[in-house]
Amino acid sequence: MPDNPVIVALDYPTADAALALAGRLDPQLCRVKVGKELFTAAGPALVEALQARGFEVFLDLKFHDIPNTVAGAVRAAAGLGVWMVNVHAGGGRRMLEAAVGALAGSSRPPLLIAVTVLTSMSEEDLRETGCEEPIVERVSRYAALTADCGLDGVVCSAQEAPRLRLERGDDFCLVTPGIRLAGDSAGDQRRVLTPADAIAAGSSYLVIGRSITGADDPLAALERVHRELGTPA
Numbered sequence: 023m024p025d026n027p028v029i030v031a032l033d034y035p036t037a038d039a040a041l042a043l044a045g046r047l048d049p050q051l052c053r054v055k056v057g058k059e060l061f062t063a064a065g066p067a068l069v070e071a072l073q074a075r076g077f078e079v080f081l082d083l084k085f086h087d088i089p090n091t092v093a094g095a096v097r098a099a100a101g102l103g104v105w106m107v108n109v110h111a112g113g114g115r116r117m118l119e120a121a122v123g124a125l126a127g128s129s130r131p132p133l134l135i136a137v138t139v140l141t142s143m144s145e146e147d148l149r150e151t152g153c154e155e156p157i158v159e160r161v162s163r164y165a166a167l168t169a170d171c172g173l174d175g176v177v178c179s180a181q182e183a184p185r186l187r188l189e190r191g192d193d194f195c196l197v198t199p200g201i202r203l204a205g206d207s208a209g210d211q212r213r214v215l216t217p218a219d220a221i222a223a224g225s226s227y228l229v230i231g232r233s234i235t236g237a238d239d240p241l242a243a244l245e246r247v248h249r250e251l252g253t254p255a
């Protein structure tokens with residue numbers, strides 16, 4: 023586990039709202055994630071504003087397109103100086119390899135991570151897409167492809183982390199959303215674990231949104247996560 027495994031998801035509709043929450047957090051205690059809603063509304067300037075406040079940024083745009091397009095998008099993300107960026111493993115080998123290739127000339131490449139099966143999906147949801155494999159098998163297959171293409175790791179649920187740790191070893195990065203503090207509602211998530219259980223299962227990084235951003239005191243919720251984990255060391 024890294025010293026600081028917590029990534030707070032800034033799922034907000036405006037830069038002002040995101041910066042207000044960031045102002046209540048401590049960049050020593052977490053990284054932040056900028057996703058589709060916030061980036062569409064606020065763009066690269068918001069990423070730069072967060073970095074200027076000392077936060078490392080996970081740009082979560084889950085690129086999923088033809089190889090040439092994804093390569094360009096990943097290169098643009100690297101140009102923003104983000105710490106982590108993601109693509110969908112479902113884009114296949116040539117897309118994943120194009121994403122890796124796009125970072126080849128970068129002086130400070132971000133961690134490149136592939137999304138496997140979204141944590142909002144249940145076994146039934148996956149079957150309905152025509153995939154008869156159990157989720158853990160599908161995730162394992164995507165993780166093997168991701169590793170083979172030279173990416174740094176995957177986004178998965180912490181429920182799949184024990185299997186992936188065994189199969190992919192200690193250096194493969196497991197980024198796990200679907201994290202809830204005990205007692206919090208799962209909402210639209212289907213494969214959920216607490217922070218402590220997720221780390222025990224082998225997660226490298228925990229992506230936590232509403233359990234922190236929806237709390238009356240977000241900094242206190244973040245500190246509660248660290249108390250449960252015994253971090254930072």
Ligand SMILES: O=C(O)c1cc(=O)[nH]c(=O)n1[C@@H]1O[C@H](COP(=O)(O)O)[C@@H](O)[C@H]1O
Pocket residue numbers: 031033057082084108137139140141142177178199200201209211229230231232233
């Ligand atoms: O790539 C992601 O970050 C992601 C992948 C996934 O499978 N599931 C998932 O929830 N996420 C993101 O993680 C965050 C979870 O937010 P909360 O459910 O509020 O904790 C959201 O910003 C999602 O977009």
